Amino acid sequence: MSRILVVDDEPDIAVMLKFMFERDGHAVTIAHNGLEALAALGLEPRDASKPAPDLAILDVMMPELDGYAVCARMGDDPRTSAVAVVMLTAKGDMRALHDRAPNVAAHVDKPFDADVLREMIAGMLGSRD
Numbered sequence: 296m297s298r299i300l301v302v303d304d305e306p307d308i309a310v311m312l313k314f315m316f317e318r319d320g321h322a323v324t325i326a327h328n329g330l331e332a333l334a335a336l337g338l339e340p341r342d343a344s345k346p347a348p349d350l351a352i353l354d355v356m357m358p359e360l361d362g363y364a365v366c367a368r369m370g371d372d373p374r375t376s377a378v379a380v381v382m383l384t385a386k387g388d389m390r391a392l393h394d395r396a397p398n399v400a401a402h403v404d405k406p407f408d409a410d411v412l413r414e415m416i417a418g419m420l421g422s423r424d
Contacts, residue, residue: 329360355384
């Protein structure tokens with residue numbers, strides 16, 4: 296069982312992803328903005344007892360901190376720097392930013408096909424085992 300962090304300010308998307316990945320046997324934590332994501336990761340406030348997820352799915356455009364700011368903070372911390380990140384965005388042309396973020400494993404445009412995303416995540420988590 297892998298741990299997945301889902302960060303999206305759209306509750307319907309976050310709940311759908313949680314349901315989908317829990318059905319596949321993963322433990323899923325939801326955060327609704329960048330600050331909640333940092334807390335869930337144990338980055339702010341600092342809490343080394345919180346286990347790092349195996350994978351994080353981050354929405355790009357969120358209140359408080361956007362997905363790239365969260366991704367950058369993850370990359371700066373040794374506990375979370377190796378966590379694979381999948382970026383979700385409704386903005387079609389964000390790949391230039393994606394190329395600058397070293398821990399971003401994939402970039403997925405919204406709306407996305409849930410089955411395709413599920414297969415992608417399964418492949419990514421399978422390669423980390």
